Amino acid sequence: MGIEYFLQQLVNGICLGGMYALMSVGYSLVYSIMNFSNFAHGGVIMVGAYVGYFALTALNVPFLPAFLLCGVGSGLLAVIIERLVYSPLRKRHAPSLYFIISAMGASIFLENFVIATIDGTPRNYPPIFDNRINIGGISLGVDSLLMIVVSAVALLILMFIIQKTKVGLAIRACSYSEKASTLMGINGDLVIFIIFLMGGVLAGFAGMLYGMRFIVKPTIGQVTNKSFVAAVFGGLGSLPGAIVGSVLLGIMEIFVASFNSNLRDLFVYGLLILVLVIKPSGLMGKVVEDKA
Amino acid sequence: MRKSMKKLIALTLACLMLATLFVGCGKKDDGGSSGGDTIKLGWMGSLTGDQAAYGTCESQTLKMMVEDLNANGGLLGKQVELICYDTKGDAQEAVNVAKRLCAQDQVCAIIGPNASGQCIAIQSVLDQYKISDMSTVATNEKVTMQDGQLKEYNFRVCFLDPQQGKIAGSFVYDNLGFDKAAILYDVNDDYALGLKDNFVKVFESKGGTIVAEEGYTAGDTDFTAQLTKIKEAQPQIIFTPIFYQDFIMIHKQARTLGIEVPMLGGDGCASEVLFDAADAVDGSYVINHVSLVDPAGDAFRKEYAEKYNGAKMELNGYMAHDAFLLWCAAVEKAGSDDPQAIADAYSQVEVEGMAGKIKISAEDHNPVGKSGCVERIDGKNKTYVFETYIAAD
Numbered sequence: 001m002g003i004e005y006f007l008q009q010l011v012n013g014i015c016l017g018g019m020y021a022l023m024s025v026g027y028s029l030v031y032s033i034m035n036f037s038n039f040a041h042g043g044v045i046m047v048g049a050y051v052g053y054f055a056l057t058a059l060n061v062p063f064l065p066a067f068l069l070c071g072v073g074s075g076l077l078a079v080i081i082e083r084l085v086y087s088p089l090r091k092r093h094a095p096s097l098y099f100i101i102s103a104m105g106a107s108i109f110l111e112n113f114v115i116a117t118i119d120g121t122p123r124n125y126p127p128i129f130d131n132r133i134n135i136g137g138i139s140l141g142v143d144s145l146l147m148i149v150v151s152a153v154a155l156l157i158l159m160f161i162i163q164k165t166k167v168g169l170a171i172r173a174c175s176y177s178e179k180a181s182t183l184m185g186i187n188g189d190l191v192i193f194i195i196f197l198m199g200g201v202l203a204g205f206a207g208m209l210y211g212m213r214f215i216v217k218p219t220i221g222q223v224t225n226k227s228f229v230a231a232v233f234g235g236l237g238s239l240p241g242a243i244v245g246s247v248l249l250g251i252m253e254i255f256v257a258s259f260n261s262n263l264r265d266l267f268v269y270g271l272l273i274l275v276l277v278i279k280p281s282g283l284m285g286k287v288v289e290d291k292a
Numbered sequence: 293m294r295k296s297m298k299k300l301i302a303l304t305l306a307c308l309m310l311a312t313l314f315v316g317c318g319k320k321d322d323g324g325s326s327g328g329d330t331i332k333l334g335w336m337g338s339l340t341g342d343q344a345a346y347g348t349c350e351s352q353t354l355k356m357m358v359e360d361l362n363a364n365g366g367l368l369g370k371q372v373e374l375i376c377y378d379t380k381g382d383a384q385e386a387v388n389v390a391k392r393l394c395a396q397d398q399v400c401a402i403i404g405p406n407a408s409g410q411c412i413a414i415q416s417v418l419d420q421y422k423i424s425d426m427s428t429v430a431t432n433e434k435v436t437m438q439d440g441q442l443k444e445y446n447f448r449v450c451f452l453d454p455q456q457g458k459i460a461g462s463f464v465y466d467n468l469g470f471d472k473a474a475i476l477y478d479v480n481d482d483y484a485l486g487l488k489d490n491f492v493k494v495f496e497s498k499g500g501t502i503v504a505e506e507g508y509t510a511g512d513t514d515f516t517a518q519l520t521k522i523k524e525a526q527p528q529i530i531f532t533p534i535f536y537q538d539f540i541m542i543h544k545q546a547r548t549l550g551i552e553v554p555m556l557g558g559d560g561c562a563s564e565v566l567f568d569a570a571d572a573v574d575g576s577y578v579i580n581h582v583s584l585v586d587p588a589g590d591a592f593r594k595e596y597a598e599k600y601n602g603a604k605m606e607l608n609g610y611m612a613h614d615a616f617l618l619w620c621a622a623v624e625k626a627g628s629d630d631p632q633a634i635a636d637a638y639s640q641v642e643v644e645g646m647a648g649k650i651k652i653s654a655e656d657h658n659p660v661g662k663s664g665c666v667e668r669i670d671g672k673n674k675t676y677v678f679e680t681y682i683a684a685d
Contacts, residue, residue, distance in 0.1 A: 120341050127569065215537060255517075261507050264512070
């Protein structure tokens with residue numbers, strides 16, 4: 001158990017965390033404005049994985065267009081879900097519990113919709129980036145590296161949009177108070193549209209990267225539970241929090257699993273409870289009273 | 293007006309949601325002609341979920357065989373009607389499906405399901421209705437016997453987990469000449485546990501060492517932590533008594549981490565789907581009930597491929613084939629489609645199946661003296677290479 005072993009596990013953790021980051025940002029984006037956990041996000045990621053799979057196998061398009069197609073497909077789906085499911089609730093000023101329940105419904109609906117229209121058989125992406133990089137005895141898959149790079153670039157672009165553009169200003173304003181922002185002339189509907197579009201596009205990317213590295217099946221959405229934990233750990237509603245929380249969770253999870261793999265989920269969900277009990281705002285989240 | 297439109301839309305959506313709930317749990321197919329006087333045979337297995345490829349192959353094989361049988365005059369002068377249900381790979385769902393087959397469809401016997409957990413779960417239903425089940429690939433000991441007690445209506449056409457574990461242990465130590473093995477398995481799965489325990493027993497008794505034993509739970513997709521630990525222990529082979537999807541993911545991640553040693557899986561790994569990740573799984577081994585490349589099965593594979601758009605035959609198809617032959621022989625021996633008479637006849641008949649001569653023992657409802665074969669995966673040519681036959685005992 002030398003330093004090499006330790007570093008390899010660290011790299012494994014960062015790779016896992018990178019994937020969580022791409023997924024958890026979608027949760028945080030929606031939460032920051034609408035104050036509810038959008039559990040349909042997992043379903044959108046799953047559909048993204050399928051879009052990428054069929055683009056590569058049935059349409060035979062190269063990686064990059066397939067990747068973009070995933071973003072477009074999932075982005076559209078997220079927007080459609082918002083229009084069909086959340087928008088009517090918003091118009092009625094329904095309590096956030098209704099949103100959460102609808103989101104769960106939408107997630108189960110998507111899962112069963114895929115089973116009914118495609119099938120439940122798990123599928124494997126054709127090998128694209130199967131080679132690996134060796135740095136001093138530490139191995140890193142090109143697909144994992146790609147995942148980290150894509151996560152980082154996508155998140156940087158997202159942060160840029162939110163911090164530096166006018167749209168971002170509107171989003172930030174709405175995250176403080178949607179009502180007040182709307183009164184000031186900000187188009188709340190448009191902001192929510194953009195939020196879901198961005199979250200959906202990221203979900204599509206995450207879905208394809210997940211499918212490439214692991215597997216495509218209708219129940220992928222459930223895997224995103226852990227990225228939700230990461231978002232809570234980092235502080236729901238905070239983008240930097242989601243990213244930091246994801247990477248930390250990935251690293252901790254790997255080290256716990258390398259100690260005893262049976263403790264893995266016990267640790268992750270134990271952490272969720274612990275965070276909610278001791279510090280509900282997570283690592284970098286805003287004070288709860290502000291948000292809920 | 294607007295309000296009623298909304299209600300209409302809401303209603304439609306609700307109906308759609310309900311509809312999707314039901315899609316998948318009730319796929320009913322009529323294999324043969326459905327007249328008044330038919331012999332009804334039930335099949336259950338996974339048509340969706342992780343093991344969908346197995347179940348689909350089983351049901352398609354049975355449909356093909358029932359059609360052939362009916363075209364040749366059927367059984368006892370009657371047409372055979374096949375009723376297939378999806379268990380979604382879930383034990384609870386299997387119980388529901390078994391009830392439906394026994395109470396509603398009133399079949400004379402059941403073939404399937406394709407996993408031990410589901411077979412064990414349906415026992416009480418079978419006992420209640422006194423209808424027999426011939427399992428295809430349920431290799432867990434408890435499928436036919438529990439605590440020394442024979443389960444009257446549970447039968448199987450395949451060998452048992454302990455035998456697979458023993459075959460694996462002998463193969464690694466005797467045939468490959470390895471004495472350092474690692475194990476990676478699903479700690480919550482009866483099947484994996486059964487194989488693992490027996491592998492360890494045989495392998496260690498021969499003088500081998502288990503250098504690492506790592507577990508995971510169903511649904512995990514990241515195995516890098518365990519694999520990194522296994523790599524550190526430097527085994528010569530990794531024994532993976534799991535199912536093919538995990539087998540593929542573990543291979544992909546192991547190769548990425550620079551682990552080049554072969555792996556050895558049980559019959560749960562033997563699937564054509566493995567060739568989706570041909571480069572990663574190249575050089576690994578699987579234990580199987582029959583050799584999938586045995587020329588004796590050529591005609592059978594060809595008929596199946598022609599009927600189902602070039603679909604490849606899975607191991608489950610062979611086992612369903614043998615189970616069906618046993619059922620036909622039992623019905624003929626019984627001279628009727630009485631469920632009890634068929635159950636009694638199972639241990640009195642002998643058939644020449646794809647996996648050799650099959651005779652079911654009256655004592656434990658298992659086939660007598662079956663051996664297993666080990667095959668190597670040739671990723672470059674996307675095929676299995678027959679390695680050796682190893683007797684289980």
